[in-house]
Amino acid sequence: xxxxxxxxxxxxxxxxxxxxxxxxxxxPQGRFTDGAALIDGSTLTxxxxxxxxLFHHYADGxxxxxxxxxxxxxxxxxxxxxxxxxxxxxxxxxxxxxxxxWLDLRGPTACEVITTGxxxxxxxxxxxxxxxxxxxxxxxxxRIARSRAPIAGLLMDQKxxxxxxxxxxAEVLFRHQLDPYQAGRDLPESAWDAVWxxxxxLMRAGVRSGRIITxxxxxxPARNYVYRRAGAPCxxxxxxxxxxxxxGRTLFWCPSCQAP
DNA sequence: TCTGCATGAAAAA
DNA sequence: TTTTCCTGCAGAG
Numbered sequence: 110x111x112x113x114x115x116x117x118x119x120x121x122x123x124x125x126x127x128x129x130x131x132x133x134x135x136x137p138q139g140r141f142t143d144g145a146a147l148i149d150g151s152t153l154t155x156x157x158x159x160x161x162x163l164f165h166h167y168a169d170g171x172x173x174x175x176x177x178x179x180x181x182x183x184x185x186x187x188x189x190x191x192x193x194x195x196x197x198x199x200x201x202x203x204x205x206x207x208x209x210x211w212l213d214l215r216g217p218t219a220c221e222v223i224t225t226g227x228x229x230x231x232x233x234x235x236x237x238x239x240x241x242x243x244x245x246x247x248x249x250x251x252r253i254a255r256s257r258a259p260i261a262g263l264l265m266d267q268k269x270x271x272x273x274x275x276x277x278x279a280e281v282l283f284r285h286q287l288d289p290y291q292a293g294r295d296l297p298e299s300a301w302d303a304v305w306x307x308x309x310x311l312m313r314a315g316v317r318s319g320r321i322i323t324x325x326x327x328x329x330p331a332r333n334y335v336y337r338r339a340g341a342p343c344x345x346x347x348x349x350x351x352x353x354x355x356x357g358r359t360l361f362w363c364p365s366c367q368a369p
Numbered sequence: 370t371c372t373g374c375a376t377g378a379a380a381a382a
Numbered sequence: 383t384t385t386t387c388c389t390g391c392a393g394a395g
Contacts, residue, residue: 112376161377183377184389200389216389218377267378274376321376336376357383358377372394381385 111181113160113272114315117240119187120158121316123165123212126189127153130207132167137197137204145203147222148175160235160271164228176228182218189213235271239308240316246305253293253301260296261289262356264304273308276336277315279361280323281307283334288369289355289362335361 131152134145151167158164165177179185194211197204203214214220223231236252237244252269253260263269264278273281282289285304287296315321322332328344335343339352339361348365 115376180377182388183375184387185377186389202388218379218388265377276376359375370395372392374392375390377388379386382383 111161111183111185112274112277112312112315112321113158113238113240114312114321115319116161116163116181116272117158117316118319119163120156122189123153123163123187124156126210126212127165127205127207128155129153130209133206135204135206137201140200141202141220144177144220144222148177151175159232159241160238160267161274162231162235162271166225174225176223176225178219178221178223178228178231179214179217180219182216184215185217186215187212188215235267236269238271239305240272240312246302249305250298250301253296254298256293258293259290259355260287260293261360261362263293265356265358270308272312275358275360276321276333277308277311277323279336280321280333281311283363283367284323286366288367289360291369335363337361 129152131150132148134149136142136145148167153165154168155166156164157166161180163179167175167177189210189212191210192206194204194206200215201213202217202220205212236249237246249270253263256263261278261282264273265275281304284307285300287300311323320332324331324334331344335350338350341350343350343363343366346363346365348363350361351364352359352361
C-alpha cells in the first residue's frame, strides 16, 4: 500500500531492523547486481523518507557516502524477518542481510545507489511532505493558488505535495466536501489549510496503523468514504458513489456531498 | 490457468 | 494524453 505513510513506516522499520549494522547486499534476480555491490559490506547509518521516496544512508566508503534510493511505485514490496532468510524465489531485486535480520525488495519502480547530492536533488523536486516536521504548507498553498488544474490533480502532483496518493486524495476531498474538479486557484486558502491539517492527522495515523482509515467513528467499520466504493451508497447521504478517470487515475467521489 | 486490476510515475507522442 | 514498466493477487472459468 505505498502512499507516503507506508514509506515513512518502512523507514522507521528499516532503521530498527538494520540501523548501525554491516549489511551484505545482493541481487538474486540479477537486475541490481552492480548497485548491490556498491553497498555490500557497508554500515547502514540511517534511513529517511520524503513523500514516497525511501533513502538508506550508508557510511563513508572509499568512494564517499552512499545512498540507496527506493521508490516502490505501484507494485514494489519489502518483506523482512530474522535470519536465516528463505531461499530466494522469483524476481528478488535486492536482499540485505545483517547478523540478525534480512530484508527483501521486489518490483520497485526505482532502486539505485546515488550520492548525497543526488538525494538532495530528488528531495528538491518534491513539494512539502505532511509527514515531515517543519514541512512548509505555504509552499504548496502558493502553487495551488496559481493553478487552473483541478484540485484532485494537484493533490496527487508530487511537485505540489509529496506523499499523497489516490486513496488519501479521494478521502480528503470527501472529508472536506470539495468538488474534485474545482480549480486550485478557486480553493479558498482556509479550505487548503484545513485539508493540509487533515492530511497531517490522517497520514500520521496511517504511519502508526499501517492502514489508511479515513472514516469517523460513527461510520465504521467502513474504512473509507469513497475510495473503491463506486456504485455503493454514500455513507453520509446515500447517493451512489461515482468513479471517473482524472489524469489517468481512478477518482472516487460523492456527487452530492462534493457538489460544486 | 487465465484475465484484469492495483495505493505510481516517467517517457513518448 | 497515452503508453510503458515493474509484480502479485483476486476472481472468473
